[in-house]
């Protein structure tokens with residue numbers, strides 16, 4: 001019951017943020033290049049035709065009314081129409097979303113699988129070689145722009161070493177996608193036992209996920225390191241040493257478990273960061289996700305997809321933060337019982 | 339030998355940018371079997387560092403510069419780390435200065451006690467739980483079955499302190515390092531905790547090193563007292579002797595500052611403050627605050643001399659005055 005209240009309270013706190021996000025995205029309609037009526041009416045429309053179009057689209061109505069129509073449209077799944085594909089943006093989005101999710105989750109996994117142990121080792125062996133190497137790797141990961149890492153990876157692993165496939169999409173040529181369950185090829189082909197597709201999709205995923213994951217290793221490792229250091233200095237860890245608990249219990253059970261609480265937050269932040277950062281990587285690897293879609297839209301001044309992409313990233317961040325808060329409550333008894 | 343713990347010439351430094359903090363400086367201390375030794379001194383005089391040094395838990399930037407600690411005849415300094423770990427918590431246990439924060443916030447208090455029993459006494463989960471509940475009862479925690487399943491933040495400070503004591507005593511240690519076990523607790527709870535310590539020590543035969551800055555507490559339960567000032571032991575004596583014949587000016591000041599019901603005086607604070615422990619004065623570290631200070635006090639460090647049987651003190655002023663009467 002206490003926990004339910006906690007979740008409800010967190011949820012209520014997320015609402016104002018979502019409202020703010022929707023207002024900003026709505027305002028973007030007027031800031032982005034290209035009058036939507038003009039885009040729809042085409043380049044050769046007469047002024048009368050344009051005015052008629054604006055009236056039809058409700059662009060002559062007062063702002064609050066337009067905002068209301070915008071928000072209720074979103075709730076009905078209406079995100080506007082893409083001028084270049086001529087299809088509703090929501091349809092394009094749904095189709096591309098699994099590709100993005102698959103890439104981002106894989107990157108997050110890589111960032112955590114490498115960043116977490118790196119952070120722990122750096123903290124436990126503070127100011128030794130391990131710590132310094134970790135720092136250098138982290139700085140490189142952050143300092144290198146993703147498109148450069150991506151191109152470098154393609155050059156080395158595809159062109160020179162021939163270890164990776166050509167950077168063109170989610171599956172090798174001639175490979176059929178697996179039956180649709182979640183839309184994530186790796187998972188779907190696992191579920192349906194389609195090994196050829198599984199291999200091909202993992203193979204294709206390797207470089208883009210590596211590129212995107214690399215940029216997130218450093219934030220994860222730094223965060224783990226600093227929390228671990230703080231916790232290793234805490235009274236209860238000192239007491240745990242004094243109580244003669246074995247080293248692995250003190251470090252990997254007591255300290256790490258306490259350090260994981262902030263790490264969950266960073267995972268949430270990193271996921272949002274990846275969501276925004278994937279646009280570049282998706283373009284480099286022709287990954288058919290929403291980031292790539294947004295970049296294409298940006299180049300063609302197609303405003304509805306851009307606006308929707310921003311809305312989507314923002315809402316995802318809010319939702320992820322909500323999920324993080326709830327995960328907190330599950331791990332930390334201080335929240336669960338107060 | 340009846341000495342259970344023998345600290346000889348122990349020195350601990352902390353390296354910081356401005357130099358070395360000489361937190362503990364050439365101290366000698368002994369604790370006998372079943373004895374309660376009080377270690378008193380102002381904040382920053384090196385009491386906690388001494389306790390951690392006994393457990394060999396001084397970590398960088400700290401370093402044990404010299405000295406040895408013998409426990410039951412064993413030189414702890416030369417013990418392999420794994421054997422030293424088995425000593426901690428099992429033979430020498432510690433009750434921390436900060437009960438609330440010294441418990442792991444993510445584990446139930448019961449689990450924190452029982453896992454120690456599993457690690458040190460090799461008990462099974464069930465045996466450990468049973469003994470854990472016994473321990474909670476022993477330290478008089480009401481409704482132990484319920485409390486055992488609670489987390490530290492759900493317990494009061496006094497309750498956490500009892501849990502810490504239960505935890506420290508669960509493995510029947512021979513020596514208990516109790517670092518200000520009553521700070522932050524209100525007077526009546528503090529008194530109960532002290533009674534409990536004395537009673538448990540009598541029951542289990544454990545020796546206790548009671549770290550405190552409160553001489554009143556010492557008078558209550560200790561057999562002997564060592565007085566620390568700025569990282570040095572300046573006087574050590576049986577408790578009655580120390581209260582009736584304090585020899586060191588610092589001890590005299592401490593004794594004078596104890597509030598007493600039978601004496602209608604305002605508390606006299608000790609003048610001055612602990613000198614900097616980074617490059618401290620080479621002579622007596624109390625010289626800057628001492629009414630007896632002489633030239634030689636500032637030049638060399640006063641040696642430990644016997645004032646009475648079992649009563650030692652390091653003070654030139656004392657030696658001089660004794661000579662005259």
Ligand SMILES: Nc1ncnc2c1ncn2[C@@H]1O[C@H](COP(=O)(O)OP(=O)(O)OP(=O)(O)O)[C@@H](O)[C@H]1O
Pocket residue numbers: 352359361379380381382383384385386387388399400435551615
């Ligand atoms: N980790 C550390 N790094 C640097 N200096 C330290 C460290 N731990 C202790 N010291 C120094 O050692 C000195 C003695 O500290 P200690 O904690 O032993 O004092 P104490 O007598 O226990 O005081 P209190 O009554 O406040 O607990 C202090 O001057 C402190 O600055």
Ligand code: SF4
Pocket residue numbers: 586587588622623624625626628629630631632635640652653654655656
């Ligand atoms: S040695 Fe000198 S300065 Fe130090 S306490 Fe004794 S009289 Fe005072």
Ligand SMILES: [Mg+2]
Pocket residue numbers: 385386387435517
């Ligand atoms: Mg202390």
